[in-house]
Structures are given as structure tokens and as C-alpha cells.
Amino acid sequence: xxxxxxxxxxxxxxxxxYELIEKGCETVIIxxxxxxxxxxxxxxxxxxxxxxxxxxxxxTVFENEKDIDTVIHFAAYSLVGESMTNPLKxxxxxxxxxMVLLEAMVRHGIDKIVFSSTAATYGEPEKxxxxxxxxxxxxxxxxxxxxxxxxxxxxxxxxxxxxxxxLRYFNACGAHTNGMIGEDHSPETHLIPLILQVPGGKRDSIxxxxxxxxxxxxxxxxxxxxxxxxxxxxxxxxxxxxxxxxSDVFNLGNGVGHSVxxxxxxxxxxxxxxxxxxxGDRRAGDPAVLIASSEKAKSILxxxxxxxxxxxxxGTAWAWHKNHPNGFEDR
Numbered sequence: 001x002x003x004x005x006x007x008x009x010x011x012x013x014x015x016x017x018y019e020l021i022e023k024g025c026e027t028v029i030i031x032x033x034x035x036x037x038x039x040x041x042x043x044x045x046x047x048x049x050x051x052x053x054x055x056x057x058x059x060t061v062f063e064n065e066k067d068i069d070t071v072i073h074f075a076a077y078s079l080v081g082e083s084m085t086n087p088l089k090x091x092x093x094x095x096x097x098x099m100v101l102l103e104a105m106v107r108h109g110i111d112k113i114v115f116s117s118t119a120a121t122y123g124e125p126e127k128x129x130x131x132x133x134x135x136x137x138x139x140x141x142x143x144x145x146x147x148x149x150x151x152x153x154x155x156x157x158x159x160x161x162x163x164x165x166x167l168r169y170f171n172a173c174g175a176h177t178n179g180m181i182g183e184d185h186s187p188e189t190h191l192i193p194l195i196l197q198v199p200g201g202k203r204d205s206i207x208x209x210x211x212x213x214x215x216x217x218x219x220x221x222x223x224x225x226x227x228x229x230x231x232x233x234x235x236x237x238x239x240x241x242x243x244x245x246x247s248d249v250f251n252l253g254n255g256v257g258h259s260v261x262x263x264x265x266x267x268x269x270x271x272x273x274x275x276x277x278x279x280g281d282r283r284a285g286d287p288a289v290l291i292a293s294s295e296k297a298k299s300i301l302x303x304x305x306x307x308x309x310x311x312x313x314x315g316t317a318w319a320w321h322k323n324h325p326n327g328f329e330d331r
Contacts, residue, residue: 001242002026002067006052006101007074008045009036012116012172014181016072016231017042023235028065030058030075037328040181052097058104070112070238071105073098076146079189080120080285083141094145098152106160112241113153114234117166119223119251119290121147128257129293132168132249139285150249157247165237165245169230169252170223170292174313175320177228182320184327192224192314195264196321199273206275208260210282221257221289226307226316236301250301253292254308263310270314 003020007013008029013036020027027045030052041047046065050057052075062068076094077083083090105113120143121136138144153164173192175182183193197203211218233252258266268275297303307313 001069004028004068004071006030009041011183013074014040015227016234017045019231039328052101055100062108072114074116080140080142087141090141090145098149102156111162113164114237115166117168118146119170128289128291131293163247166249173224174226174316192317195267198275199271205278207278207280209280213288217259217261219260221259223253223291225253226313229305233303250297251292251294253294257291266310267314
């Protein structure tokens with residue numbers, strides 16, 4: 001299987017590339033390096049620097065790499081807060097970029113794509129765990145663009161026989177067990193790396209936004225899924241399409257929720273450092289509980305998370321951050 005990974009220098013994309021190459025798959029990367037890191041690119045992957053909104057650039061890649069079997073699409077902006085203050089940036093990149101990509105795939109006869117989607121497509125859940133059949137009413141521009149991208153795959157697939165898998169995952173976290181790559185965002189918005197900045201000496205404390213939710217300890221509960229388990233799911237989805245699987249949507253999560261306080265306490269135990277907390281008000285739009293049902297992915301794709309204990313997830317993240325206090329070298 002020869003795979004083109006869009007956004008393969010980013011967090012989840014780079015981990016997926018490492019796992020593809022570990023399986024012996026020929027792998028090609030496109031990344032603009034706007035948020036990705038050249039240091040995260042696997043040395044055995046073929047790399048093209050460019051923007052998926054550039055049709056001529058995509059044509060050049062597809063002409064050079066004529067035997068691509070499947071595309072895996074991570075190339076999207078993903079900051080919820082920014083998406084609300086600058087929504088047109090997200091429409092221009094996420095939706096227009098995907099449109100240009102699909103036009104290129106049609107021109108070059110590539111008919112399979114795995115899409116990195118998000119739990120943000122659901123918005124405020126009506127119940128937990130969340131099923132793929134639950135209503136999708138996003139509460140932010142980021143989730144809205146991802147849902148619109150899913151619909152773009154659906155209708156383009158119907159017109160041009162492109163098959164797709166959309167993977168809606170929950171809180172991605174952790175780092176590769178080889179310690180060579182991990183999470184490095186600027187700005188950082190994810191809870192676990194923000195917590196680890198305290199023992200890492202980057203910040204004095206971690207803020208807890210809201211302590212009065214209807215949860216056992218009053219803080220938000222989320223479903224944390226290890227980045228390597230996400231990588232495996234993308235590869236399984238590509239193999240599913242290669243084997244003739246029909247277009248579909250799958251949730252990815254551990255099906256277990258951990259509160260903000262639980263994550264902080266686990267980080268204290270893993271790092272051996274005291275972690276000071278500052279209590280703040282709720283943030284608008286933060287649901288109390290987000291937990292996935294991943295039974296569909298397990299039964300159809302054969303996916304099974306293996307790095308699903310919170311202490312292991314935080315342990316791999318801490319190993320990365322401790323050994324790379326300033327992230328990747330090319331920041």
C-alpha cells in the first residue's frame with residue numbers, strides 16, 4: 001500500500017507516518033510546515049512542502065507519485081477558539097483546501113481517502129457515550145468545517161466513486177513510545193501538555209475552568225485516546241478501504257472518561273512533581289462530559305486501543321516533554 005499523508009509533519013500525522021513505515025508501507029507526505037515540524041518527518045518518507053489549496057502543486061505530486069492507493073487527510077486548522085474569532089480562515093483552509101484536494105483526486109483517479117475528523121462535529125451531546133448516529137450540531141466553526149468536509153466527501157463520493165472513512169476522535173494525547181516524536185503545538189491548547197508544562201518549568205500553575213459541573217468532582221470529563229492508537233485506526237481504515245469497504249464514519253475513543261482533576265492527580269503521580277492549580281470560571285461551550293462509543297470501529301475495522309491507561313498516556317507524554325523541553329528543534 002502506497003499512502004499519501006496530508007499534514008504528515010503534524011502531531012497525529014507524524015505518528016501515523018511512523019506506524020505506516022513500521023508496517024512497510026511506502027509513504028509520501030505533503031505538509032506546508034505552517035504548524036508541522038520537519039523534525040517530526042520520518043526519514044524514510046518522501047516529503048513535499050506545499051499547500052493543498054494549490055492545485056498545480058497537487059497535480060505535480062500526483063503526477064510524480066502515480067501509484068498512490070490511499071490519501072490520509074490531516075491537513076486542517078484545529079484551534080476551536082481561533083475558529084470562532086477568525087472563522088473565514090477555517091473555511092478557507094479546511095473547506096476550500098479539501099475541495100481543491102478532491103478535485104485533484106478526481107483528475108488523477110484516486111478513489112480512497114481517510115479523513116481526520118473530530119468529536120466537535122457532535123456539539124453538545126444529548127447522551128453518553130456518543131454514537132455515530134447521534135445528532136451533529138457543532139457549537140464552533142472548527143467542528144462545523146469538519147462536518148462540512150465529511151459531507152463534501154459524501155457527495156463527491158456519490159458523484160465520482162470516491163470511498164471515504166471519517167474518523168471522529170476525542171482527546172488525542174500522548175507521544176510515540178520510541179520517544180522520538182511527540183506533541184508540540186504553538187500555542188498549546190491541549191490539557192495534558194499544558195499540565196506537564198508545570199513540572200517542566202514552563203508555567204507556574206494549571207487552570208481548572210469550572211468546578212461546578214454535574215460530575216463526581218465538579219470538573220469536566222473527557223475521553224483521552226493515545227496518539228498511537230489513533231495512528232493504528234487510520235491505518236486500519238486505509239486497509240478497510242483497500243479491501244473494498246464502503247464509505248463510513250467511526251468514533252475513536254477509549255469509552256472511559258477522566259475528569260480534569262483526575263488528569264492532574266495522575267500527572268502528579270507520573271512526574272513526581274507537585275502541580276499547583278488555579279480555579280477559574282467555566283469556559284463557554286465546554287460540555288460537562290464527552291465520552292465516545294467506539295464499538296463500531298472495533299467491530300468493523302478491528303480496532304483495539306492498547307495504550308488506554310491514563311498513567312501510560314501521560315507517561316509517554318512526559319517522557320517526550322522531559323527530553324524535548326523546547327519541542328522540536330525546528331520551532
